[in-house]
Amino acid sequence: MSIALTDFARTRLFPRDGRRTAIQDCTPDAFIERLNAAPPLRVLDGYAPFCKLHVHANWTTTRCSMIAITEANRHLLRSAYEARSREELPVLVRWFEGIEPPVAQYLIPILYDRAQLAREGTAIDADWGVVGCLYTLDPEEIPMVPITQLRNALGVAEGGSGVALDRAAYLRSVAFWEQHANWR
Incomplete structure (x- = not known):
């Protein structure tokens, strides 16, 4: 199995402005080399068959x-x-300012298979492409934010994946994100 970094993920995980919410102490190339060389501790099923989390x-x-x-x-x-x-x-969107979160214990890259990425207009020379990454204290998936679920349901033309909204997953996400926020 081979993994590539999509342009979408590159700009979000390794922005040129050096923001502290990006992946630290690692270049995009070193990140992908590591993902291809080191087997994950666990592989989690994502929200659709084409999505896996390592x-x-x-x-x-x-x-x-x-x-x-x-x-x-x-x-x-x-x-x-x-x-x-x-x-x-x-x-x-909402976020915290002025907070210093703890160092994450886990990095959980979100991967889409090559066929799904092609449907979304992204060609890769690998079996899987990184579309995002979660930085967590626990080796578990953080629920997808509600707006991302809605965007996915809107389809590829609006920046989503085309996966229909799962009402139960959406309500679980709302319950989680009512109690949590990202930071900048």
Whole structure:
């Protein structure tokens, strides 16, 4: 099995501006080399048959991507309408500012198979392509944010995968993300 880094993931996981929420202490090439050389601790099924998540012990200083919302930090939440790319519609997002999360114990790359990536207009020279990565304390998947589930249901033309909305998964996601937020 071979793994490639998609351009979409490259710009989000390894942005040129050096933001602290990116993968730290690792180049994109070294990241992919590591994924291809080191077997994952676990392989989790994703939200669709074309999606897998590979659980790896964190070999970097990358920090957890989300934090629990508490009364002590709620005042640090911010929100804005943003798009992940020029082609996508802006959606409402929220995040913490001024918080230092712990270093993640696990990096969990999100992989799509070559056929799905081709349907989305992305050609790769590998069996699987990285489309994202979770940075976590536990070797478990973080629920996909509700807006990503909705975007996926809208289809490829709107930046999604074309997978229909799963109401139960959506409600589990809302319950989780009501209590957690990403940080910047």
